[in-house]
Amino acid sequence: xxxxxxxxxxxxxxxxAGAVLAWLRHAELGVPWLPGExxxxxxxxxxxxxxxxxxxxxxxxxxxxxxxxxxxxxxQAASPGFGFSMVEEEGDRRGEWSVREASGLTTLYYxxxxxxxxxxxxxxxxxPPQQDIEPVFWEEPQATAASELLAEARRHSSxxxxxxxxxxxxxxxDRPDQNxxxxxxxxxxxxxxxxxxxxxxxPARLATGLRLEDARRRQKLQTFVELYNGxxxxxxxxxxxxxxxxxxxxxxxxxxKSLLDVMGGQDSRVSFSIxxxxxxxxxxxxxxxxxxxxxxxxxxQLPIEEQGMFRILLLLPLGALVVAFMxxxxxxxTSGTFMPVLIAVAFLQTSLLPGVLTFVTIVALGLLLRxxxxxxxxxxxxxxxxxxILVIFLTSVISVxxxxxxxxxxxxxxxxxxxxxxxxxxxxxxxxxxxxxxxxLKQGGGSLLVAVLAYLLMQDPIAGxxxxxxxxxxxxxxxxxxxxxxxxxxxxxxxxxxxxMSEPD
Amino acid sequence: xxxxxxxxxxxxxxxxxxxxxxxxxxxxxxxSYPLVDDKLRTRRLAEQYGIASPRLISVLRTQHDARAxxxxxxxxxxxxxxxGRGAGGKGIMVIQGRSDGDFLKASGEQLSRTDLERDLSxxxxxxxxxSGQPDVALVEDVIEPGPDFTAWSHEGVPDVRIxxxxxxxxxxxxxxxxxxxxGKANLxxxxxxxxxxxxxxxxxxxxxxxxxxxxxxxxxxxxxxLSVPDWHPLLMQAAWCYEATGLGYLGxxxxxxxxxxxxxxxxxxxxxxxxxxxxxxxxxxRLRHIETxxxxxxxxxxxxxxxxxxxxxxxxxxxxxxxxxxx
Numbered sequence: 164x165x166x167x168x169x170x171x172x173x174x175x176x177x178x179x180a181g182a183v184l185a186w187l188r189h190a191e192l193g194v195p196w197l198p199g200e201x202x203x204x205x206x207x208x209x210x211x212x213x214x215x216x217x218x219x220x221x222x223x224x225x226x227x228x229x230x231x232x233x234x235x236x237x238x239q240a241a242s243p244g245f246g247f248s249m250v251e252e253e254g255d256r257r258g259e260w261s262v263r264e265a266s267g268l269t270t271l272y273y274x275x276x277x278x279x280x281x282x283x284x285x286x287x288x289x290x291p292p293q294q295d296i297e298p299v300f301w302e303e304p305q306a307t308a309a310s311e312l313l314a315e316a317r318r319h320s321s322x323x324x325x326x327x328x329x330x331x332x333x334x335x336x337d338r339p340d341q342n343x344x345x346x347x348x349x350x351x352x353x354x355x356x357x358x359x360x361x362x363x364x365x366p367a368r369l370a371t372g373l374r375l376e377d378a379r380r381r382q383k384l385q386t387f388v389e390l391y392n393g394x395x396x397x398x399x400x401x402x403x404x405x406x407x408x409x410x411x412x413x414x415x416x417x418x419x420k421s422l423l424d425v426m427g428g429q430d431s432r433v434s435f436s437i438x439x440x441x442x443x444x445x446x447x448x449x450x451x452x453x454x455x456x457x458x459x460x461x462x463x464q465l466p467i468e469e470q471g472m473f474r475i476l477l478l479l480p481l482g483a484l485v486v487a488f489m490x491x492x493x494x495x496x497t498s499g500t501f502m503p504v505l506i507a508v509a510f511l512q513t514s515l516l517p518g519v520l521t522f523v524t525i526v527a528l529g530l531l532l533r534x535x536x537x538x539x540x541x542x543x544x545x546x547x548x549x550x551x552i553l554v555i556f557l558t559s560v561i562s563v564x565x566x567x568x569x570x571x572x573x574x575x576x577x578x579x580x581x582x583x584x585x586x587x588x589x590x591x592x593x594x595x596x597x598x599x600x601x602x603x604l605k606q607g608g609g610s611l612l613v614a615v616l617a618y619l620l621m622q623d624p625i626a627g628x629x630x631x632x633x634x635x636x637x638x639x640x641x642x643x644x645x646x647x648x649x650x651x652x653x654x655x656x657x658x659x660x661x662x663x664m665s666e667p668d
Numbered sequence: 669x670x671x672x673x674x675x676x677x678x679x680x681x682x683x684x685x686x687x688x689x690x691x692x693x694x695x696x697x698x699x700s701y702p703l704v705d706d707k708l709r710t711r712r713l714a715e716q717y718g719i720a721s722p723r724l725i726s727v728l729r730t731q732h733d734a735r736a737x738x739x740x741x742x743x744x745x746x747x748x749x750x751x752g753r754g755a756g757g758k759g760i761m762v763i764q765g766r767s768d769g770d771f772l773k774a775s776g777e778q779l780s781r782t783d784l785e786r787d788l789s790x791x792x793x794x795x796x797x798x799s800g801q802p803d804v805a806l807v808e809d810v811i812e813p814g815p816d817f818t819a820w821s822h823e824g825v826p827d828v829r830i831x832x833x834x835x836x837x838x839x840x841x842x843x844x845x846x847x848x849x850x851g852k853a854n855l856x857x858x859x860x861x862x863x864x865x866x867x868x869x870x871x872x873x874x875x876x877x878x879x880x881x882x883x884x885x886x887x888x889x890x891x892x893x894l895s896v897p898d899w900h901p902l903l904m905q906a907a908w909c910y911e912a913t914g915l916g917y918l919g920x921x922x923x924x925x926x927x928x929x930x931x932x933x934x935x936x937x938x939x940x941x942x943x944x945x946x947x948x949x950x951x952x953x954r955l956r957h958i959e960t961x962x963x964x965x966x967x968x969x970x971x972x973x974x975x976x977x978x979x980x981x982x983x984x985x986x987x988x989x990x991x992x993x994x995x
Contacts, residue, residue, distance in 0.1 A: 491685060540786040543793035593795065597758055598857070651686035658670050663878040663945055664679055665671045 170649065174642045181638035188633060198628035204236070205375050206438045206470075207413065209273040211423060213431035215265035220245075220427035224273060228256040230372075230414040233277045241272040255420055269428070276440075277413060299362045305349060308342035313359050323365045323392045324406065330359055331404040353386040353401045366391040370398070371422065372412040377439040378471040384415055384422065384435070438470050440632075475508065477630040480640045482507050482617040489613045491647045494654030497610040498590050502583055506610070507617035509579045515618060517565075519611065521579070525557050526607065529588035530595070532557075537592070551585040680950030682941060687917075691955065695834065695916025696937050703913050704935035707752050707806055714932050717912045719905050721932045722748070722925070723809040734788035734805065738781050748811075749788065752804040753797035755936070757853060761787060762810060762824075774823055775851055814926030820844050820894055822886035823851035825923055827933060828864075828896060830903070831943055831951070832918040834964070835910030836971045837903050838954040838979065840864040841946040842896060846876070847886045855942045860884055862891055863947030867980035869899030873948040880948070900972070902930040907968035909935060954979060 188194050211222060226249065227235065240247040245260040260271050301309050316329035333343055334352050346355050353369055360367035371384040389396045398408045408414065416422060425431040482504035489495045497503055510518035532553050536546055558579065587610070595603045620626055629636055653661075676683070682691075703709055711721045725747055728734045737743055745766050751759040762774040763784075771779040779787075788805055790796075797803040813825050820826055824845035831839045841863050845851045848858030855861045860881060863873040871894040874881050883890055896902065906920040909932070919939025922930050944951050957978065965971045 494684065540782070540789070542789065543795055649689070651683070651689050653673050653676055653681075653683040654685060657681075657683050658673060658676070660878070661676055661681055661945065662669060662671045663875060663880065664681060664948070664950075665675055 167649070170645075174646055177638045177642040177645075181635045181642070184635035184638075185633040188635070194632050196629075198624050204440045205233075205277050205279075205413070206440055207275050207277060207373065207375070208436045208438075209433055210436065211260075211271040211273075211425075211431065211433045213269055213425050213428035215267060215269050215428045217264060217266035218427040220260070220262050220265045220269075220425070222260040222271060222426075222428070222431075223250075223424040224258045224260075224271075224433065225416045225420055225422050226256045226258050226273065227275070227277075227413060227415050230277070231408055232410065233279060233413055236276045236278055238273070238275040241274065245271065255416075255418070265427070299358050301358075305345055308345040309355075309359060309362065312342045312346065313363060316359075317363070323360070323363075323390055324397055326363060326365070327356070327360060327388070327390055327397070327399050328404055328406075330356055331399065331401055335402060335404065351386065353388050356388045356399070356401050360388070360390050368418050370414060370417045372408075372414045373435055373437065374409070375411045375413055375437055375439075377437070378474060379435075379437045380471055382435040382437065385412075389417070436471065474627065474631050475511070477634060477637070478511075478621040478627065479504060479508070480637050481620050481626055481630060484640050484644060485617040485620055486613060487644050487647050489616065491650055492654060494656035495609040495613060496606050497613050498587055498594075498606045499583070499610070502587055503610050503614035504617055505580045505583050506614040507621055510614065510618040511622055513579075515615070515622075518618075519615065521558075521561060522584075522611065522614075524561060525554060525579070525584060526588055526591065528557055529554055529584065530592055530603075533588055533592040537596075547585060547589055550588060551582060554581050554585050554588070676950070680952035680954075681944055682951040682955070684941065686952075687941060691833075691917040692938055696918075697914065700913055700915050701937050704915065704918070704937045705753055705755070707750060707754075707934060708804065710932075710935055713912050714909070717908050719908050719912065719932050720928060720930070721808075722811055722923075725807040725809060727752075728788060728792070728805040728807065731789055731792060734785055734792060737807065738785050738788065746810045748808045749791070750806045750808065751791040751796040752806055753794075753801065754791075754803075755796075759787075759791055759796035764810070811923050811931065812926045813924055814897075817897065817924055819887060820884060820889055822846050822884070824853060827853055828902065828922045828924070828930075829939070829943060830906040830920045830922065831939055832906060832910055832920055833955050833958050834916050835907055835968065836958050836965075836975050837866060837906050837920075838958065838975065839943050839947055839949075839951060840866055840869070841943050842871075842894065844884060846884070848876075855946070860891070861942060861946030862894055863943070863949070864896065865981035866903075867976040869896035869902070870981075871895070872981050873946065875945055875948070878945060897924060898929055903972045903976075904968055905930045905932065907972050911968065 189196060209224060211224060213222070222245075226238075227233075240258060240260065242260050244265070245262045247258065247260050250257050250259055258273055299309075312330070312333060316326055316333060320326040320329045333339065334347065334355060336343070339347060349355075357367045357369055367388055367390040370387045370389050372387060373382060373384055386401070388399045388401055390399070391397075397406060399406055400409070423431060423433050483501070485507075486497070486501060486504055490497065490500070506518075506522060509522075512518075513521065529550065533546075533550060536549060536553075541549065558581070591603050591607055594606060703713060708727065711724065714721055725744060726733075726737065728737055745763075747763050749759075749761045749763070754760065761784075763771045763779075764774050765772045767778070769781060771781075771784055773779060791803055791805045794801050794803045811825050817826060820842075821844040826842050826844050829841050829843065830837045841861050843853040843855065844860040844862065845853050846858055846860055850857065853859050855875075858877055860874055860876045862871050863875075864870065865872045871892050874891040874894075876885065882892065902922055902924070905922060909918060909920050910916075913935065915935075915937055917937075917939070919936035921933040921936065923933055925931050941951075965974050
């Protein structure tokens, strides 16, 4: 047996390197060890995609300006080869990218770090400029419909606010009446609401904003309506009728200015990604240089879209650690070595109870169906393929039934790795034929147990925080896994398996 | 329900982790695995070293072969079907006779031609092969263990497992199928495991479901009368398998045919740990003894002689470590 010294020295180096790097990051960059709500920074990224025509290009994107309830602590634009500047005009802030010549698909990024500001809310109490009452033009038959709808809402209201509420109630009714349907066919709800308010001589304008929710990708701005009641602006959500700016809403623009203008390009679109970070704002404000040395290991520079993916990816080592521990030290049988980790990742999306219920239901029904498949006398590859299709059917049926019963949002089920499920069913089914139902319960239960444990570790906020903000800690996880790889002691289950050895000879 | 790790260590029980790391990982070269994972290659190899296997009737390689075999009126009435790359006895079917075109399994169950064809097609598609690779099906002669030895087992043929470490047969057991195990020889399904004295092939300890038993639950025979016939030739056959494969930690499964003597069933590069329970004794002292031998024994005969001298049941209560290493 070769000497183990170099091996353990290697392990110690890994642990030390992980610990030192993490400590440096903590000390130098001020990344906190524990997740704290109060210091959280929202990273908002706007991504502009367009196809450049090979001519001079000017892209102009509306940017948030003093959004109520938030403070923009830093902003930057990532744009290879483009010049970038911020322009203020008429109380409006726009980011402008320009380049002499560009062609092909082009992507520009604007990133902002915003922090929640709890101090007073001056929510744009400026007096209404006159142009906020635009003359309203409807075509027939919409004109009649609009007048009737407005007249009816007026009968049930007294103030501009209550009028707005009545209008929203009618526009958002489950079964809108004929007038409303006529209007809804022509334009978006927010625009109808604004026009109806204008028609009633109430100053109103559109506003767009972004709901800040952690790890969202490809989001669109939501449109809201503001009306002026003679003293101040009132904010309405045309979908829910909710009044006031929601707490988690980052107001992006007010008024009717365009969000995005692209000259010299086509097919332009803008989408938003959002991520919550626990890095203190000060550390980020001076981030560009400070990140220089340690930045190599930092994931903050990546586009936010990818950061969100890395969050999940960096949780996988924890799942692998749980699997290694349960298999090597405890000796729990699982069906497929790393199947439990993938199931655990699916649980992260569905949350535990619905996830476990769905998993058990799909596997149980799958086993039944697989029983019929085996009667058909099929070749192996065809059988697995058929099983994959059946599993997809099953997930669809469960989604629809679940949605109908209002049990859980059905779409979360699609996060389950279908192919893995199909193989699991096939393996368990063979186990059933070859061994016994008891063995199926043992392995299926073992897999589920490991998946749940992996899930419990991976969903822990501290684990998530550490694994993403201190990726070097994974060196320690690696060392732990390598250490277990050399463990020659008994497994916990062997203490049960070999119990007969304690009987007197 | 549980036993302390210290107690297991005292008895020299080998655990799964240590087996994988210090024995399989250390003594078995991956390159040699295909020799034992593919029964057709094992059989050819064994033949070169004079190790006998059950007679091969035919090899079915394609769905067409399978169909032709099942439909042919010339097919033998009694035969055994084995997946070429199966492990642990999976996919093995024993056909004991025919009635009206149907096949009769050892358990008395009837298989129609379609049933058998489906089973063969599963084997060919790789259902039992370790990596899911396409496989072949071997058709072999049925083994006749002889009336004396058959009586020990309920259905099924008793098979002898010998654990070979660096060519030394270090431990042995017989597996007797029972009603509970459904004619199968797997201990965890309820087959009786009978630990054998390595010197004589006589029973020294027997267990079913991890508990010591003195009689076979179905046949009622007193197990301590069990003695494997032709023990010495059988040990020699097993010991030669080391020469054939070069695998240092090897499980050799043999059966005894009344007319042909010991026949090699299969080799296993990852033999299980249950042999220790059957023997009521841990493997480690014996394995360590072999590891510390100063001069290796070069021929199978020398190695067999050595273990007979070292590990004989009489006077040895706890493996071979109480004796000084054989010089």
